[in-house]
Amino acid sequence: DTEVTQTPKHLVMGMTNKKSLKCEQHMGHRAMYWYKQKAKKPPELMFVYSYEKLSINESVPSRFSPECPNSSLLNLHLHALQPEDSALYLCASSPTLGGWETQYFGPGTRLLVL
Amino acid sequence: DAKTTQPNSMESNEEEPVHLPCNHSTISGTDYIHWYRQLPSQGPEYVIHGLTSNVNNRMASLAIAEDRKSSTLILHRATLRDAAVYYCILSFQGAQKLVFGQGTRLTINP
Numbered sequence: 280d281t282e283v284t285q286t287p288k289h290l291v292m293g294m295t296n297k298k299s300l301k302c303e304q305h306m307g308h309r310a311m312y313w314y315k316q317k318a319k320k321p322p323e324l325m326f327v328y329s330y331e332k333l334s335i336n337e338s339v340p341s342r343f344s345p346e347c348p349n350s351s352l353l354n355l356h357l358h359a360l361q362p363e364d365s366a367l368y369l370c371a372s373s374p375t376l377g378g379w380e381t382q383y384f385g386p387g388t389r390l391l392v393l
Numbered sequence: 394d395a396k397t398t399q400p401n402s403m404e405s406n407e408e409e410p411v412h413l414p415c416n417h418s419t420i421s422g423t424d425y426i427h428w429y430r431q432l433p434s435q436g437p438e439y440v441i442h443g444l445t446s447n448v449n450n451r452m453a454s455l456a457i458a459e460d461r462k463s464s465t466l467i468l469h470r471a472t473l474r475d476a477a478v479y480y481c482i483l484s485f486q487g488a489q490k491l492v493f494g495q496g497t498r499l500t501i502n503p
Contacts, residue, residue: 283436312490321480321493322437335489369436378425378484379444382491384436 283385285370291391294360300388302353302370308383310334310376311353313345314369316387322369328353329376360392397481402498405471413466413497415481420461423486428455428466430477431496437480440466476501 283304292298302311310329314322327335328347336345342364344356353370367387373380398416405411417426428440441448441455443464448455454467468475480496 310489321478321495324490324492327489329489371436376489378423378486378488379442381427381439381442382429382437384438386436 283370283372283383285368285385285388287388288386289389289391291393292357292360293393294362296360297356297358299357300355300368300370300390302355302385303351304372304383305351306372306374306383307350308372308374309350310373310380311347312371312373312382313353313355314371316367316369318366326355327376334376357390360390362392365390365392397483397494399479399481399494399497401495402500404500404502406502407473408470411468411471411475411499411501413468413479413481413499414463415465416463417481417483418462420483421485424461424483425486426455426457426461426464427482427484427491428453429480429482429491429493430475431480432474432477437493440479471501473501473503475499 286301313325316322324337325339326345331347342359346354367389369387370385371382373382427442429437431437441453443455456465478496478498480493482491
């Protein structure tokens with residue numbers, strides 16, 4: 280099983296809502312990532328987890344709150360988002376951290392903030 | 394992070410080989426060269442990676458210049474399904490992340 284799954288596929292939320300994005304992998308990978316991708320732009324890294332601990336936060340606003348409850352699961356909690364946060368949110372995993380590692384990406388959650 | 398330069402777009406015909414170039418003149422000795430692609434409405438997909446020697450897999454070949462300042466991704470026989478944005482990324486040995494550049498948008502003509 281070389282699949283990273285993400286739910287939901289699409290999400291529409293108001294600026295006062297609280298919602299969560301979920302990412303799951305069963306490849307035994309110990310590194311997991313959140314990326315944000317705006318239309319026609321490359322993915323931008325948001326967070327990196329290694330062995331369930333936050334390793335990198337790329338100065339992401341606090342309205343985005345990541346959580347890694349176990350080695351297979353990664354959540355992104357959303358609160359008080361702005362319309363400019365509308366984007367495709369991609370999750371990825373790799374066996375460990377390291378420049379030689381391959382990252383496996385999920386299909387993404389397309390988020391629209393109204 | 395060392396920078397890569399790729400053409401914004403390229404076009405090729407179905408069933409012909411495609412050579413996608415990437416310049417990385419500031420590459421260091423421990424930088425791995427990764428290629429990912431992103432098909433429309435999908436997440437990025439790993440294609441191939443290498444360090445110094447040329448690499449082949451079922452999807453593509455990676456040709457690395459002797460001085461490592463450039464590389465070429467080779468799709469041996471393009472299909473319509475190969476139409477995607479192709480990203481060339483450098484990642485040093487201790488890196489904890491991939492930094493995506495703008496990539497090359499590849500169009501395949503039937």
